[in-house]
Amino acid sequence: MVYCGKPSRGCQMCRARRIKCDETKPTCNQCAKSRRQCPGYKDEFDLVFRNETQATERRAQRANKKALAQKQTKATGVQDANKTASSARRVPDQSVLATLKLPIDQQATCHFISNFVLLPRYDNTRGYLEFVVPLLQSEKPGSHFKLAFDACAVACFGNRVGSGHTFEGQALGHYTKALASTFAALKDPEVATSDATLAAILMLGLFENISAKQLGTLAWGSHVEGAIQLVKARGKAQSRTKMGLALFVAVRTQMIIHTLTSGKAPIMGVEWWIGDAVKNHYGSECQRLNIRTAELRSEVNRLMTTLARSPENIELLLDMIRRCQTVDQQHLNWERELPEYFRYKSVAWEDNVPNGNYGLAEVFPGRVDAYQDLWVASVWNMMRCSRLILASLIVRCAAWVCSPVDYRTTPEYATSARTCVDLITDIIASVPYQLGWFSKRKELLEMEHLSTFGCGEEEALKGLPGYFLSWPLTCIQGQDYTTDAQRAWTKGRLQFIGNHLGIRYANMLYQLNIRIPSMLIRRDGLMANPYPMAHNFEKLVSARTAPPSEGYSMNPIQQREAMQKAQLDREKTDLVIKAMGSSGQLDEKAVATWLQVRSAAMGP
CATH class of the missing domain: 1.10.287 (Helix Hairpins)
Incomplete structure (x- = not known):
């Protein structure tokens, strides 16, 4: 594989419509004739890597076919033409063979960019790691960034190629040098706040997820916390450039996942993280609600470890329930206001489980949803994970208030159980779209293509969707409301992501054996007083009369x-x-x- 920095020809509208553009500036005549607003042409930031290996091979094959057709028309007989074609096919194209004999680092670079670098096609949409390409093409990308990128690229390439190679040692060597180089860069006031330094830290964090071999998020979390501190030091001016904004959004995304998984409060407030750093209104609004959810989770964790039972504290937790319900309602309002390109459709129904093994099934029995874009699907699943967390917070607070009455008899539990069952079903229905199930069923898709990978075939199975799915799948795997069949299927998908897509951390996540919120409620109960005081018995009497919730996976004996x-x-x-x-x-x-x-x- 090789890569180049040639920009794609034609305006973005003509590319989306797949028609020839006359490239008239400032707007093309094709858009003017069809009365469409021309979005313009890609700038230098959108220069992308292209997979020239397969493209060169296809061009050579087309040239061969064209030459053979011309010979056939001039030949005196069909038999002679067939012999010529057969002879031409037996002679390999030396230019193609030379292209295949590339150094490992170039192959790893192309492989990483075709799997993890998602480039937005329009100004108001988002991608992922889109800052990588312009940094690599800059005159001085920075040795610390280049080493961190090489570590990720070689590790990713080695995971997909398989065992029997020395890629693991090479990747670790790059990673060790990148750590030392980044540490030295942070000591230099001028280099510390540069784009290359922040990008290097993000790549180091990604390396931890790609190559993780033991359970724990300490290494990845430490890189995320370092990136957060660096973003704080860079200040608001960082989002004034296109690359600075892309880096800021990437750190914000990692910060949200880190705070939601660790229970730590996000530093700075919601407005500081959102503010003017809005590339897509709907994506940014979802992240605003994600940050509010992280704040509520941190506050509930703090209250559960410090509160003693008193009338004031009971009212405090009742107010916390109302606050969680308000944010959950804001998630529903966000969903109702989405435009058409953010919507998804149920396009298939699957009943088959090969040999009854849920762990090996591509699709869980039930509906299959199709989305307009990979980034859109990831935004939806982050919203669903936030709502699952809010539901667990509501049940935890209700359990604390109504103790010793069983919290499963409260109306809060009944409502949360119904909500969580629906959210789990929605996340499961989104997985086939992200893990390549539609590659052989393209007729079911109506894609907008809001983003595209830096190079390679778009339909090929990618590593980035597996990276995006690791957190949502882990979230539903540990839910009390997940059935045994759903849990077995979820674990199988995490193993698939770890073994086949090269996200090794997924192999660690599927081994987790937790139940939320029941385990957290048990811990909260052990830390609180064993019995409530007399003033709370009026609430106990009202709570115990609430209708019990229906069991979603219980048999008649249970x-x-x-x-x-x-x-x-x-x-x-x-x-x-x-x-x-x-x-x-x-x-x-x-x-x-x-x-x-x-x-x-x-x-x-």
């Missing part, structure tokens, strides 16, 4: 056991109320004796 447990909890609450009487003191021995008798009476 449902009967759940109903028995709910009845036991209601009678336990009645006894506690009577045992306290007017004194406000709880006779724990009487409660324990009653529970033993009652459990024996109900049987297994």
